[in-house]
Amino acid sequence: MMSLQDKLYNWLTIKVVVDARPEDTAARDTMNMFEQLLADENGIKSPEVTVDEDMYYIAVKSDEQQKTYRFPRELIEVMLDQISDEPEKYVNYPEK
Structure with a gap:
């Protein structure tokens, strides 16, 4: 099973891509x-993201406790950087 931190990392990494594309x-x-995983498995429905020049921060409420996770920007933005560097490998196919 994936840890909450792993789920938040994966969610944030792809959210950054969605925000840009x-x-x-x-x-x-x-x-x-x-x-959906965050909601179903951890009861997290609205993670709050903030960012500064070095880090992304995600504030979550789970089991009535508030907790903040942080991730380096370079780690979170690596997928977006790859897509930007080689857009031909990441073609968006329209939905049918």
């Missing part, structure tokens, strides 16, 4: 899957 249906579907 709102037309990317595969990224949006993946983000929705992680949001």
